Amino acid sequence: MVLACIWGYLGVNFFMFLRFFFPRTLFQPNTRFNIGYPSDFSYGVNQQFLQSNRVWVRKDPGSLFVIHAKCTHLGCTPDWEPTQHIFHCPCHGSEYDINGINFAGPAPRPMDRCWIAMQADGTIECDKARLFLDEPFAGIDQFNDPHAILSI
Numbered sequence: 001m002v003l004a005c006i007w008g009y010l011g012v013n014f015f016m017f018l019r020f021f022f023p024r025t026l027f028q029p030n031t032r033f034n035i036g037y038p039s040d041f042s043y044g045v046n047q048q049f050l051q052s053n054r055v056w057v058r059k060d061p062g063s064l065f066v067i068h069a070k071c072t073h074l075g076c077t078p079d080w081e082p083t084q085h086i087f088h089c090p091c092h093g094s095e096y097d098i099n100g101i102n103f104a105g106p107a108p109r110p111m112d113r114c115w116i117a118m119q120a121d122g123t124i125e126c127d128k129a130r131l132f133l134d135e136p137f138a139g140i141d142q143f144n145d146p147h148a149i150l151s152i
């Protein structure tokens with residue numbers, strides 16, 4: 001009985017020793033990614049990167065920006081409603097216009113925009129870790145800052 005306890009104790013400790021070599025890391029996709037050429041996108045809202053990177057690419061004649069697909073209420077992913085030209089959040093009903101500006105529901109501010117930059121080869125690099133905010137009540141308006149929007 002005593003021998004079984006000792007072996008059990010040593011076995012558990014050996015298991016903990018082995019576990020040390022497999023840390024509990026969380027692997028997340030890179031926040032920085034390339035979305036390709038401006039000509040790859042049609043005018044309006046483009047959803048090519050919604051599943052993989054949780055962003056929409058919004059293109060107009062002369063400009064392009066990237067919207068972070070995260071509701072500013074509690075963080076759900078809104079749906080793009082192409083027939084109505086709005087984003088609708090299924091969680092609590094917030095609505096945003098085609099530029100991600102909130103106009104209905106509990107969302108307190110527009111959806112954030114991601115950092116973007118034109119690369120030497122003409123493609124666009126995007127970084128979701130650097131966001132631009134529009135927070136009217138706090139007097140913050142970063143939507144026209146460099147890298148929040150590109151002239152194309």
Ligand code: FES
Pocket residue numbers: 071072073074075076089090091092093094105106107
């Ligand atoms: S999380 Fe979008 S409305 Fe609440």
